[in-house]
Amino acid sequence: MATAMTAPAAGAMVEGRSSSSRDDAAARLHKDNAIEHWAKIKSLMDKKQVVLFLDYDGTLSPIVDQPDKAFMKEGMRPVLAQAASVFTTAIVTGRSKDKVYNFVGLDDVFYAGSHGLEIQGPLDRPVKCQMAEDMRPMLEATTDTLHSLLGHIQGYEIEDNKFSLSVHYRQVPSPPHVEELHNIVHEYVATAPEIVVKAGKKVLELRPKVDWHKGSAVNWILDALDLGNRSDVFPIYLGDDITDEDAFVAMETRACGGMGILVKEKFDPERPPETNASFSLRNPDEVQTFLATLVSHAGTVTSAKAPPATAAGDTS
Numbered sequence: 001m002a003t004a005m006t007a008p009a010a011g012a013m014v015e016g017r018s019s020s021s022r023d024d025a026a027a028r029l030h031k032d033n034a035i036e037h038w039a040k041i042k043s044l045m046d047k048k049q050v051v052l053f054l055d056y057d058g059t060l061s062p063i064v065d066q067p068d069k070a071f072m073k074e075g076m077r078p079v080l081a082q083a084a085s086v087f088t089t090a091i092v093t094g095r096s097k098d099k100v101y102n103f104v105g106l107d108d109v110f111y112a113g114s115h116g117l118e119i120q121g122p123l124d125r126p127v128k129c130q131m132a133e134d135m136r137p138m139l140e141a142t143t144d145t146l147h148s149l150l151g152h153i154q155g156y157e158i159e160d161n162k163f164s165l166s167v168h169y170r171q172v173p174s175p176p177h178v179e180e181l182h183n184i185v186h187e188y189v190a191t192a193p194e195i196v197v198k199a200g201k202k203v204l205e206l207r208p209k210v211d212w213h214k215g216s217a218v219n220w221i222l223d224a225l226d227l228g229n230r231s232d233v234f235p236i237y238l239g240d241d242i243t244d245e246d247a248f249v250a251m252e253t254r255a256c257g258g259m260g261i262l263v264k265e266k267f268d269p270e271r272p273p274e275t276n277a278s279f280s281l282r283n284p285d286e287v288q289t290f291l292a293t294l295v296s297h298a299g300t301v302t303s304a305k306a307p308p309a310t311a312a313g314d315t316s
C-alpha cells in the first residue's frame with residue numbers, strides 16, 4: 001500500500017490552518033441566524049406553501065460518539081410531528097431509510113435514505129424512488145474489503161446504510177491512524193470506478209457513482225408532488241454536513257425560491273469554508289425552536305399540505 005496522502009487528514013488540516021485563516025473561514029461560513037432574523041424569513045415565505053426538508057444527524061439529533069445512539073432529544077419529536085401535520089415534511093439523510101425511520105418514528109413524513117438514493121413517501125402519498133437497487137452486492141463486497149484493509153486500526157467503524165457506507169473514525173484515538181484510514185479508503189476508492197467518497201463529520205461517506213445526491217432527492221420529492229415548478233411553494237432545507245450542500249444548492253437554484261439553513265455550532269476545521277445556505281442555526285436545540293416558530297406561524301403561510309400524489313412520481 002502506497003503511503004502518499006490522497007486526501008487531507010483531519011489532524012493535518014487543523015495544524016495547517018493559522019488562526020487568521022481560521023477566522024476567515026469562519027467569517028465565510030457566517031450566515032444570519034434564522035431565529036434572530038425570523039422577520040426576514042417570514043417575509044420570504046409570505047403566503048407560500050412551505051415544504052420542509054430536514055437532515056437527521058447533527059440537525060434533528062446531536063452528534064454523539066456512537067452512531068447507533070444518535071437519538072433526538074426529548075421535545076424534538078412532538079415539534080417535528082406538529083410540523084409534519086401542517087407542512088409536507090421529508091427527512092433526507094445519509095442513513096438508510098429504515099434506520100432513520102426507527103429514530104424518527106413518524107408515519108406522515110417522506111424518508112429519503114442513503115443520501116437520497118432510496119425514497120419512500122408517507123402512507124397517504126406512497127411514492128417510491130430507488131436509484132441503486134442493483135448496487136447492494138458491490139457495497140457488501142466493498143465492506144468486506146475495507147474491513148480487511150482497516151482491521152488493524154483501533155476504533156474505526158463501517159456503518160451499513162443499505163445503499164451507501166459510512167466509514168467512521170470519530171473513535172479512532174490516534175491521529176496517524178486517522179490519516180492512514182483516509183489514505184486507505186481514498187486509495188481503495190481510486191481503484192473502484194463504481195464508488196465515490198465524500199467527507200462528513202469524522203466520517204467518509206462511500207456511495208455508488210450515480211448522478212444523484214440529496215439535492216436530486218429534494219427535487220424528486222417536489223416533482224412527485226407536482227410542487228417543483230410552483231411559484232407559491234417555498235422549500236426550506238435544514239442540514240449540518242457537507243453532503244447537505246447539494247440540497248442547499250437545489251434551494252438556491254430554484255427559480256421559484258427556497259432557502260437553505262446550515263446548522264453549525266462552531267468552526268469545524270474539517271469543513272470547507274463555504275456554504276450555499278442562506279441562514280444558520282447553532283444546533284438541534286435551535287432547530288427545534290425554529291420548527292416550533294414555523295408551526296406557530298403556519299397560519300401566515302399557505303400551510304395546507306399538498307394533496308396526495310397520483311401515480312405520477314412512482315418509480316417503483
Ligand SMILES: O=P(O)(O)OC[C@H]1O[C@H](O[C@H]2O[C@H](CO)[C@@H](O)[C@H](O)[C@H]2O)[C@H](O)[C@@H](O)[C@@H]1O
Nearest residue numbers: 056057063064065067070093094166170201203
Ligand atoms: O445525512 P445525515 O442524517 O446527517 O447523516 C450523515 C451521517 O450521520 C451519522 O454520522 C454522524 O453522526 C454520528 C452520530 O452522532 C457521529 O458519531 C458521526 O461521527 C457523524 O459522522 C451516521 O452515523 C452516518 O451513517 C450518516 O451517513
